[in-house]
Amino acid sequence: GAVVSQHPSRVICKSGTSVKIECRSLDFQATTMFWYRQFPKQSLMLMATSNEGSKATYEQGVEKDKFLINHASLTLSTLTVTSAHPEDSSFYICSAGDTGRRLFFGSGTQLSVL
Amino acid sequence: QKEVEQNSGPLSVPEGAIASLNCTYSDRGSQSFFWYRQYSGKSPELIMSIYSNGDKEDGRFTAQLNKASQYVSLLIRDSQPSDSATYLCAVTKAGGTSYGKLTFGQGTILTVHP
Numbered sequence: 001g002a003v004v005s006q007h008p009s010r011v012i013c014k015s016g017t018s019v020k021i022e023c024r025s026l027d028f029q030a031t032t033m034f035w036y037r038q039f040p041k042q043s044l045m046l047m048a049t050s051n052e053g054s055k056a057t058y059e060q061g062v063e064k065d066k067f068l069i070n071h072a073s074l075t076l077s078t079l080t081v082t083s084a085h086p087e088d089s090s091f092y093i094c095s096a097g098d099t100g101r102r103l104f105f106g107s108g109t110q111l112s113v114l
Numbered sequence: 115q116k117e118v119e120q121n122s123g124p125l126s127v128p129e130g131a132i133a134s135l136n137c138t139y140s141d142r143g144s145q146s147f148f149w150y151r152q153y154s155g156k157s158p159e160l161i162m163s164i165y166s167n168g169d170k171e172d173g174r175f176t177a178q179l180n181k182a183s184q185y186v187s188l189l190i191r192d193s194q195p196s197d198s199a200t201y202l203c204a205v206t207k208a209g210g211t212s213y214g215k216l217t218f219g220q221g222t223i224l225t226v227h228p
Contacts, residue, residue, distance in 0.1 A: 006157075034214045043202060043218040044158070093157050101213045105157040 003027060004096045006106030013084055014114055021079045021109045023094030029074035030096035034103075035067075038091040050077040084113045117141060120203050120219035127226055133190040135222050137203030140184065144205040146213065147179055149188045152200045152221065161201075162188060193226040200224070 003026040013019050023033055033050040048069055049057040056069035066088075068080040077096075081088055094106040118139045127133045135149070146165050150158035162177040164170045164186065170177045176189040186205075190197055203219040 032214055034216075036216075043220045044216070046215055046217070049215065091155075095214060095216075097214045103160070103214055103216075105159075108155075108157040110155070 004030075004094065004104045004106040006094055006109055008109060009107060010110045010112075012112045012114065015085050016083055018080055018082045019084055019111060021081075021092055021094075021111075023077045023079070023096065023106050025075045025096045025098075025104075028096075028098040030077075030098065031074060032097050033071060033077040034095045034097075035069065035077075035079050036093045036095070038093065038108075044093065047079075052077075081111065084111070086113045089113045116219075117217045118203055118205055118219035120201075120222045122220055122222060124223040124225055127193050127224070129193060129195060129226055129228050131193050131226075133193045133197065133224055133226070135188040135190075135201050135203075135224065137186045137188075137219055138184055139186070139203075139205045139217075141205070141207070141217075142181075142184065143207050144184075146206045147177070147186045148204040148206075148216070149175075149177060149186075150202040150204060150218075151197075152202055154200075158202055190224075193224075195226050195228055198224055198226050 005024045007022045031052045035047045036044040038044045047062045050069045050071040052071045058064045071077040093108045095103045120137050149162045152158045164177040164179045174191045178187045200221040202221045204216040
């Protein structure tokens with residue numbers, strides 16, 4: 001099956017720093033990728049839709065200047081959490097759709113901001 | 115009212131029994147319905163997808179959809195301890211990139227005890 005690689009799997013950073021998370025589709029091209037966030041004991045919440053070659057579409061309540069998304073190629077989307085704060089600590093997961101509109105999830109990134 | 119609602123559980127069943135998981139959704143425009151399994155600290159894994167009313171069976175899993183009642187369920191036959199996980203119900207609308215904009219329920223914790 002298709003594989004979506006997400007890196008890093010875990011990151012600990014100091015408050016105020018920026019963190020970049022990468023999401024790669026390894027064996028298919030993904031014109032669209034999706035970024036989700038999951039707080040402890042809560043469900044996944046869609047943050048934004050990442051479109052190759054164009055600006056991301058953010059869900060209501062998600063700060064686009066804080067969560068920068070870049071989808072520069074058909075196999076890579078990045079999410080940068082800028083000036084991270086403890087309340088940004090969460091599990092971030094990407095998903096990518098292939099041409100058949102099947103969705104594949106990355107392995108997730110656990111972000112802890114001290 | 116939450117868009118997608120599930121009983122958070124925990125649901126505990128003995129090994130070999132049938133586990134029944136339920137989900138209701140509020141948006142009548144929802145077209146696609148999914149059940150994901152998520153182990154702690156891991157990303158969701160697709161178990162079943164269903165798009166039309168009725169039952170869909172795949173091995174030990176059966177998904178049931180009733181659009182009139184806005185209800186979708188998952189039955190797991192011959193439950194195994196390895197089935198112990200959080201089960202997430204997700205729905206999406208058809209069209210454009212909406213296929214990837216999943217709305218998740220809060221998940222039901224299933225425990226299968228030997």
